[in-house]
Amino acid sequence: MSLSIQADAAAALSSSLATGQRTIHAHDLTYSLLPPLTAGCPRTSNADISYPLEVSYDYAAVGSELRQALFDRRHLPDDILSWAPLLPPLDSRLGLGIGGTPLVDVSAAFRSNAPVLVKDESRNPTWSHKDRLNLCTVSAAALSGAPGVVVASSGNHGASAAALSARVGLPCIVVMSPGAPALAESFVGAYGATVLSVPRDARWGVVKDIVDKLGFHPVSNQTTTHTGHPFGPEGYKTIAYELYIQLGHRLPGAVFVPTGYGELLYGVWKGFEELRLLGVVDSVPSLYACEIGSRAVLATALAQHRPAVTVDFTPTDAYSLATTTGGYRSTHVMNHTTGRVIGVDDPDLVRAQDDLSGQGIWQELSGVASVAGLRTALQQGDTFDGPIVCVCTSTGLKDKNALRYEAIESAPDWDTLSDLLRRQGLTVA
Amino acid sequence: MSLSIQADAAAALSSSLATGQRTIHAHDLTYSLLPPLTAGCPRTSNADISYPLEVSYDYAAVGSELRQALFDRRHLPDDILSWAPLLPPLDSRLGLGIGGTPLVDVSAAFRSNAPVLVKDESRNPTWSHKDRLNLCTVSAAALSGAPGVVVASSGNHGASAAALSARVGLPCIVVMSPGAPALAESFVGAYGATVLSVPRDARWGVVKDIVDKLGFHPVSNQTTTHTGHPFGPEGYKTIAYELYIQLGHRLPGAVFVPTGYGELLYGVWKGFEELRLLGVVDSVPSLYACEIGSRAVLATALAQHRPAVTVDFTPTDAYSLATTTGGYRSTHVMNHTTGRVIGVDDPDLVRAQDDLSGQGIWQELSGVASVAGLRTALQQGDTFDGPIVCVCTSTGLKDKNALRYEAIESAPDWDTLSDLLRRQGLTVA
Structure with missing residues (x-):
C-alpha cells in the first residue's frame, strides 16, 4: 500500500486493495502509508503554501463483485468500518457505530x-462528524505504534480524538486555548485526555514539541496553510x-x-x-x-x-x-x-x-x-x-451560546400563569 | 382500536392491527384509544395507588407474513416508525430517525x-431514549387534535417533547423547577417551547391547570404513584x-x-x-x-x-x-x-x-x-x-456535573510542559 501526493492533484490514485498503483498527475510523489506523514508534502510545500497528502487507491482493482457488495446494499451499514476496502487501514477496536447517520x-x-x-x-x-475523521487518524496512530495522540482543538475534534484514543488505549493530549467553552474543556477531559490550555498563538508550537519529543501522533493540522492528517x-x-x-x-x-x-x-x-x-x-x-x-x-x-x-x-x-x-x-x-x-x-x-x-x-x-x-x-x-x-x-x-434560552420564573397560580402564557403568544381563553 | 387497563395486569391485550380484541385479566376495562386517558385508570386507581393504562393488541391477528417482515429482517430499520403495525397510531411527520441506536x-x-x-x-x-417515548405521546397529542403539549420535566423528557411538538406544529409548555441545570433549560427552549420555572411542589398543579384550562395534551405523569402516558x-x-x-x-x-x-x-x-x-x-x-x-x-x-x-x-x-x-x-x-x-x-x-x-x-x-x-x-x-x-x-x-473537567493552564515552553505532563502520569524522557 502506498500514499501519494500531487501538488495540484487531490485526485491521485493508488490502492489499499491491491499492490498495484496508478497515479495520474504531474507531481507524483509517493510516501509510505504507515506511518503516514502528517504535515503535508515535504517536497512540494513551501513557506507560503502547504500541499496535503492524500490516500490513493487502485480503483481498477475493485472488481464488480466488491463494488456491488459495497454500493448495491439497500441498508446503510451500522458502522463505517464496513467500508474498509475503500479506506486506509483501520483499527477494528474502533467499532463504536460511527456513521450511518439519518x-x-x-x-x-x-x-x-x-x-x-x-x-x-x-x-x-x-455527537459530531469528527468521529468519521478520527476513526481513520486514530487508527493511523495505533497501527503506526505511536505512544499517544496529540491534537489542537477547541471542541469536537479534540473530544472525538480523546474518545477514540481511549478506546485503543493510547494517551491523548488535547491542546486548547483560553476562552474555549467550559463544556468543551470538560467534554474532552471526560474521556481521560490531558487537556492543556496554552496561549492561542503557542498552540502549534506545543503540538510540534509533543510530536517531536514524545513521538505522539498528531491528528490535527501542523502546516502554514491547512493540510491536516x-x-x-x-x-x-x-x-x-x-x-x-x-x-x-x-x-x-x-x-x-x-x-x-x-x-x-x-x-x-x-x-x-x-x-x-x-x-x-x-x-x-x-x-x-x-x-x-x-x-x-x-x-x-x-x-x-x-x-x-x-x-x-x-x-x-x-x-x-x-x-x-x-x-x-x-x-x-x-x-x-x-x-x-x-x-x-x-x-x-x-x-x-x-x-x-x-x-x-x-x-x-x-x-x-x-x-x-x-x-x-x-x-x-x-x-x-x-x-x-x-x-x-x-x-x-x-454551542458557544448553548445557554441562550432560560426558563421564565413564575408563581404557580393560574392568573399569573395565564397572563404569562398570553404574553408568550399562546391562546388562552 | 381500543385501550385496555387491568388493575394488576400490565399485559392486557387488544389490537391496533385488527378490530378484534383479546383480554386476559380479571380487571378488564377498556377505554378509547384516541384521545387516550392520560392519568391512569379512573376506575381502579385510588388515593394511595394509581394504575397505568396500557395499549393492547390482538397478537393473534399478526400473521406469519407480517411477523417475518418485522422480525426476520437482518438490518435495523432506520426509524422506529417502521414498527408501526405493533405501535399505537403515529404521526408520520415525526420521521426524525428515532431509534436504530448502536x-x-x-x-x-x-x-x-x-x-x-x-x-x-x-x-x-x-440524544436520549426519550425520543422513543415522545414519538408515541406527541403522536397521540397531534392525532387527538390537542391544541398543544405540556410536560413536567427537568431535562431530557422536556427537550424531546419540545422537539417533536415543534415538528408537528404544536406549541409545547415545559414545566421545570428552580435548580434545573442551565443547559437543560436552554436545551428545551431551543426548540421553541415555553419553559416555565415554578416551585417544585407546584409543578403537578401547574400541569393540571394547563391540561384543564387550555386542553393541552400532557405527556408526563399526573398521578400519585407513577402511571405516565x-x-x-x-x-x-x-x-x-x-x-x-x-x-x-x-x-x-x-x-x-x-x-x-x-x-x-x-x-x-x-x-x-x-x-x-x-x-x-x-x-x-x-x-x-x-x-x-x-x-x-x-x-x-x-x-x-x-x-x-x-x-x-x-x-x-x-x-x-x-x-x-x-x-x-x-x-x-x-x-x-x-x-x-x-x-x-x-x-x-x-x-x-x-x-x-x-x-x-x-x-x-x-x-x-x-x-x-x-x-x-x-x-x-x-x-x-x-x-x-x-x-x-x-x-x-x-450531565449536571458536565463541567467537572477543566483544562490545565500552562506556559508553552517545553520545560514547563514536560513537568506538567509528567505529573499527569505521561512518560516523558
Whole structure:
C-alpha cells in the first residue's frame, strides 16, 4: 500500500486493495502509508503554501463483485468500518457505530423546488462528524505504534480524538486555548485526555514539541496553510457513500457543506468522485461550500486564483468554522464542481438554527452553515435537479451560546400563569 | 382500536392491527384509544395507588407474513416508525430517525463470562431514549387534535417533547423547577417551547391547570404513584425488538436498565414479552432494574409486596432517576422476570461513567445506572447465559456535573510542559 501526493492533484490514485498503483498527475510523489506523514508534502510545500497528502487507491482493482457488495446494499451499514476496502487501514477496536447517520426531511422549513434533507452528524458517538475523521487518524496512530495522540482543538475534534484514543488505549493530549467553552474543556477531559490550555498563538508550537519529543501522533493540522492528517478526509468520504444508498442509489441534486479548513468538503467530494471513478455513477453532484462570509477564506483564494490564503480575523460565534487559514483541498474541490462558495454570518446561522429547531433538530451554530447557505442560494434563485442535502455537523448542546434560552420564573397560580402564557403568544381563553 | 387497563395486569391485550380484541385479566376495562386517558385508570386507581393504562393488541391477528417482515429482517430499520403495525397510531411527520441506536461492545472494561454491550440511546434525535417515548405521546397529542403539549420535566423528557411538538406544529409548555441545570433549560427552549420555572411542589398543579384550562395534551405523569402516558412504554418496547435483530435474531442473556419511574424498564420488558407472545422467541431475558440505592423505590415496593410506594428524599446528582415515587409497571416487571433490582449510588455511577469513557462513550450520570448495576452484579457473582446488554440513556453533555473537567493552564515552553505532563502520569524522557 502506498500514499501519494500531487501538488495540484487531490485526485491521485493508488490502492489499499491491491499492490498495484496508478497515479495520474504531474507531481507524483509517493510516501509510505504507515506511518503516514502528517504535515503535508515535504517536497512540494513551501513557506507560503502547504500541499496535503492524500490516500490513493487502485480503483481498477475493485472488481464488480466488491463494488456491488459495497454500493448495491439497500441498508446503510451500522458502522463505517464496513467500508474498509475503500479506506486506509483501520483499527477494528474502533467499532463504536460511527456513521450511518439519518437523513431527515426538513422540506417544511423551506420554499424549494426539491426536497431538503439534513444529514444529521450529531448522531455519531461523540455527537459530531469528527468521529468519521478520527476513526481513520486514530487508527493511523495505533497501527503506526505511536505512544499517544496529540491534537489542537477547541471542541469536537479534540473530544472525538480523546474518545477514540481511549478506546485503543493510547494517551491523548488535547491542546486548547483560553476562552474555549467550559463544556468543551470538560467534554474532552471526560474521556481521560490531558487537556492543556496554552496561549492561542503557542498552540502549534506545543503540538510540534509533543510530536517531536514524545513521538505522539498528531491528528490535527501542523502546516502554514491547512493540510491536516492525510487520513482525515477518508473518513468523511463515507458521507457521500451513505447518501448514495440513502437516496435509493441516486445522487443528490446538491450538497451543502459547512466549510472552514475544507476537510469535510473535500472528503464529501472525494467520496462522490470515487463513486464516479468506480463506475457506480456518471457524475458528481454540485457542492456548495458554506463558509464564514466576513472571512471568506475560500472565496478569497478562488478570486485570487491561489491554492489557499490567510485572511484577517473577524469575530464570529461559529467557533468550529472560525479559521483564518484555508487549504488547498477546498480550492481543488471548487475547481472541480458545479457548485459554488456561499458566505454566511452569525445572523444567518442563528436563523438557520431556528429553521431546524422548528423541525426538531438543534444544531451547533457552525453546524448549520449548510442550512444558512441553502437559504441564501434559494433567495438568490438557485434551483436544483434532485434532493438537496445539508450536512449538519454537531449538536446544539455544544454551542458557544448553548445557554441562550432560560426558563421564565413564575408563581404557580393560574392568573399569573395565564397572563404569562398570553404574553408568550399562546391562546388562552 | 381500543385501550385496555387491568388493575394488576400490565399485559392486557387488544389490537391496533385488527378490530378484534383479546383480554386476559380479571380487571378488564377498556377505554378509547384516541384521545387516550392520560392519568391512569379512573376506575381502579385510588388515593394511595394509581394504575397505568396500557395499549393492547390482538397478537393473534399478526400473521406469519407480517411477523417475518418485522422480525426476520437482518438490518435495523432506520426509524422506529417502521414498527408501526405493533405501535399505537403515529404521526408520520415525526420521521426524525428515532431509534436504530448502536450496540457497542464494551467487554474490555469488564471481567465477565459473556460479552458486554451498550445500547447507546444518546444517538437519538435529541440524544436520549426519550425520543422513543415522545414519538408515541406527541403522536397521540397531534392525532387527538390537542391544541398543544405540556410536560413536567427537568431535562431530557422536556427537550424531546419540545422537539417533536415543534415538528408537528404544536406549541409545547415545559414545566421545570428552580435548580434545573442551565443547559437543560436552554436545551428545551431551543426548540421553541415555553419553559416555565415554578416551585417544585407546584409543578403537578401547574400541569393540571394547563391540561384543564387550555386542553393541552400532557405527556408526563399526573398521578400519585407513577402511571405516565399510556403510549410511552410503546416507544421503549422497540428497544427489545432492535436488540433481537442486532444480536442476530437471538435474545440477550440479561438486560440492565436504568430505572426511576420504571417506564423504560416496562417498555423493554413488554417488547420482549410481545416477541414471546408472537412466537418469535420462547422466553423473556432476565431484566435488571438499576435504581438509586439510597431511595430504593422499587426494592421497597417489592419487599412490602405493594404495587408502588413513595419514599423519602435522599440527595443524588442522577437527576433523571431521582424520583421518590415508584409505579406499578416496575413491580409488575420484576414479578415477571428472573432478573432483580440493584441499587446504585452516585459513586457507583461516577465509576461507571469512567468505565465507559475508557471505551469512548460519555454518558449522563443517570444513563449509566445500568453499567453500575452490571458491575455490582458481577461483583456479587452473577453469571449470564449470553450477551449482556446495558441500556445507556443519554449523553454526558447533559450531565449536571458536565463541567467537572477543566483544562490545565500552562506556559508553552517545553520545560514547563514536560513537568506538567509528567505529573499527569505521561512518560516523558
